[in-house]
Amino acid sequence: xxxxxxxxxxxxxxxxxxGLLIExxxxxxxxxxxxxxxxxxxxxxxTTGSLYxxxxxxxxxxxxxxxxxxxxxxxxxxxVYQHTELGRAEFGRWVEELIRVPAAExxxxxxxxxxxxxxxxxxxxxxxxxxxxxxxxxLEEYRREHGELLASGKVPRxxxxxxxxxxxxQEAELGWIEEIAADIETGRLTWPHTEEEEGx
Numbered sequence: 001x002x003x004x005x006x007x008x009x010x011x012x013x014x015x016x017x018x019g020l021l022i023e024x025x026x027x028x029x030x031x032x033x034x035x036x037x038x039x040x041x042x043x044x045x046x047t048t049g050s051l052y053x054x055x056x057x058x059x060x061x062x063x064x065x066x067x068x069x070x071x072x073x074x075x076x077x078x079x080v081y082q083h084t085e086l087g088r089a090e091f092g093r094w095v096e097e098l099i100r101v102p103a104a105e106x107x108x109x110x111x112x113x114x115x116x117x118x119x120x121x122x123x124x125x126x127x128x129x130x131x132x133x134x135x136x137x138x139l140e141e142y143r144r145e146h147g148e149l150l151a152s153g154k155v156p157r158x159x160x161x162x163x164x165x166x167x168x169x170q171e172a173e174l175g176w177i178e179e180i181a182a183d184i185e186t187g188r189l190t191w192p193h194t195e196e197e198e199g200x
Contacts, residue, residue, distance in 0.1 A: 063087030
């Protein structure tokens with residue numbers, strides 16, 4: 001496969017901005033509000049500073065352009081952006097590449113799992129069980145919010161389908177954690193004896 005060229009904007013938040021502008025022209029404040037309303041701020045790190053930085057980068061790259069500046073009441077002026085022809089084409093290429101080509105990702109949890117043995121059986125079980133409790137609470141909240149958003153009819157399912165993927169990934173993680181914790185408790189996953197233990 002041909003090596004992909006380096007994009008002038010590669011921040012995932014840029015992908016979110018381009019995705020929103022496919023739907024309708026928007027100003028950055030509305031972009032942030034829409035991402036949060038849809039729960040997409042869980043997939044993209046959204047801060048006011050980072051959003052404006054990405055918008056400026058996309059504009060410099062020629063992928064988006066200012067359409068108009070609006071002023072409502074006493075609020076500051078806001079610039080509404082829209083896609084350029086180049087931006088639409090680049091957005092499609094970017095999405096297609098991310099879906100077609102698996103990329104190495106480095107989640108922090110995966111890094112820590114490699115050293116689970118350092119906690120000892122009791123500590124490892126306790127840590128895993130606590131993570132499982134937190135994951136269950138998060139999953140419940142995500143399911144509720146996603147269900148309410150779809151039921152409201154404000155957003156088509158396709159526009160928030162990444163939430164379903166995130167839920168499946170968390171469900172899989174929860175299942176694995178519970179399985180490993182149970183294996184430790186039943187002795188199916190054993191800890192090797194250390195030299196210190198053997199010397200006692």
